[in-house]
């Protein structure tokens with residue numbers, strides 16, 4: 115049977131700073147090339163979630179002004195539904211600013227603390243605008259091999275007991291530049307600072323998300339392997355470039 | 362009273378400044394004799410170490426005044442057009458070299474035109490025209506104290522250098538605050554970020570904008586950087602989107618709205634790679650312009666130059682004539698003849714710029730042969746994720762040979778794969794990290810008389826220019 119997946123893309127008009135659209139395009143094409151239909155539901159400010167089933171969530175990065183607007187809408191409109199979905203195993207990918215929004219709280223350089231959804235047991239502190247941002251190529255080692263991309267964030271994230279890191283930083287800063295961890299995984303909820311875009315050069319990550327999205331409703335469906343030679347070339351070239359630019 | 366012809370020189374600058382001029386001129390001579398790119402930066406860097414106030418002292422002697430031009434896209438093209446309008450009107454223009462747009466580049470340009478005694482070498486009064494990097498604007502404005510400040514646009518570019526678009530807007534507010542009291546701010550009304558900066562910080566900005574484009578509607582592009590009102594954060598609505606986030610906008614939550622421009626381009630009709638036609642209007646004066654540079658982004662550059670020239674009292678018909686004779690700055694859809702092929706060099710360094718370049722290519726070619734050059738050096742921005750925000754999908758079905766080169770060639774190849782844009786000659790798209798090899802292969806793959814579009818980022822453009830110079834097809838850029 116030809117599966118149909120429903121992806122909820124939260125605040126695409128507001129949270130799309132670092133080529134996040136590349137993540138959606140990648141999921142779409144990797145489904146289409148296998149005959150899976152991926153329906154993308156773009157949910158903006160003040161809009162409701164589509165009716166069930168929801169198989170996958172994506173939320174991108176942002177600039178700070180937009181984060182306060184989103185934070186309120188997310189908390190007031192969608193908190194309960196998202197919590198129900200993720201506790202039932204629906205995968206969620208949150209990049210940069212939205213990774214922070216899924217945490218317990220975010221303390222900005224100035225202004226009041228922002229309460230997060232509390233889905234990822236972590237918090238983020240912005241050390242002030244005079245402290246250098248965490249910017250540059252990043253290489254992370256995780257269960258699926260390596261993840262490559264680019265990070266650019268002021269806030270420093272600290273994982274608490276309830277969250278596992280997504281991976282270990284081989285090069286770059288990661289969550290806070292101190293403990294060597296990058297991102298977080300809680301159940302099937304993934305938060306990360308890696309963009310660049312994240313999924314095109316990391317097809318194993320993209321396929322893990324699709325595998326998790328298919329599992330509840332299509333448990334026997336096996337993802338057909340694709341020709342990822344160009345993806346591998348770009349992945350390896352990015353690692354070499356990251357090494358070359360370190361010096 | 363000017364006694365320049367006499368033997369007694371009137372020394373107007375301090376000994377320290379004279380020493381700085383000497384150091385700068387020496388550095389210029391040495392870099393030139395070593396053939397190192399014309400010395401557009403090092404002389405100023407060394408001289409301002411000797412005398413930090415050098416730029417202020419020299420710039421204050423420019424009797425016709427100065428203008429500082431900034432914006433993410435189009436600084437060079439705008440400055441070039443403004444310079445030719447002024448030159449044709451008989452004004453002597455002192456400009457910094459494109460790409461040397463920090464304080465040191467401005468200083469280098471000044472050093473080259475002043476003698477060792479701090480006197481300007483010109484028979485007529487001179488106007489200073491400086492294109493300046495977005496982030497360097499507060500510093501340069503503080504030093505130059507310009508009589509005009511031109512703000513063209515604010516796109517997402519080199520985010521890893523500047524943090525975010527909103528931060529550049531804050532820097533620009535700071536720059537306006539440092540202007541002399543009588544200075545005029547010339548701003549793009551169609552860019553909400555620029556307009557908000559201008560309206561908040563300047564008493565009476567001179568706005569320019571595009572009034573109507575018959576072929577355009579209110580649909581936005583993915584490359585749009587502005588989704589919320591820069592004043593209140595509410596949703597922003599457009600009745601006309603010209604390119605990226607530029608157009609006719611209004612906030613649906615507060616009173617923020619596009620200011621009414623004084624200098625306008627009306628009824629813009631695009632003619633593909635050959636340029637556009639529009640009516641240039643200011644108040645009740647107007648002139649038609651048969652403009653040879655392609656794309657709406659160049660119409661904005663022309664308008665920016667026209668608005669500045671208007672503020673300087675140049676006649677509208679003179680402006681229109683000069684715009685009709687505009688030529689592309691190097692690498693901005695520049696046309697070259699290489700081995701019997703026409704080669705277009707079209708700089709694209711951010712999503713809005715790449716979209717405009719692709720649109721222009723589509724208007725001029727059924728099956729375009731492309732060489733995409735993606736570098737991630739500092740001047741390009743280390744972060745290449747912007748390529749995913751460009752609407753590469755528009756090229757599907759319209760390409761011939763497609764090749765990729767530059768330090769991040771595989772990333773661009775991947776972008777094309779996911780846009781399902783392929784080499785329609787049947788071959789695998791070629792990836793060649795080395796720019797020279799990439800260019801040689803791309804040229805070798807062309808049929809007789811075929812056209813090649815080379816689309817580079819900034820440093821890739823310098824690389825490809827270097828290769829073409831060595832092969833004898835173009836002049837070194839510092840000779841332009």
Ligand SMILES: [Zn+2]
Pocket residue numbers: 590591592593594595612613614615616617
């Ligand atoms: Zn508003």
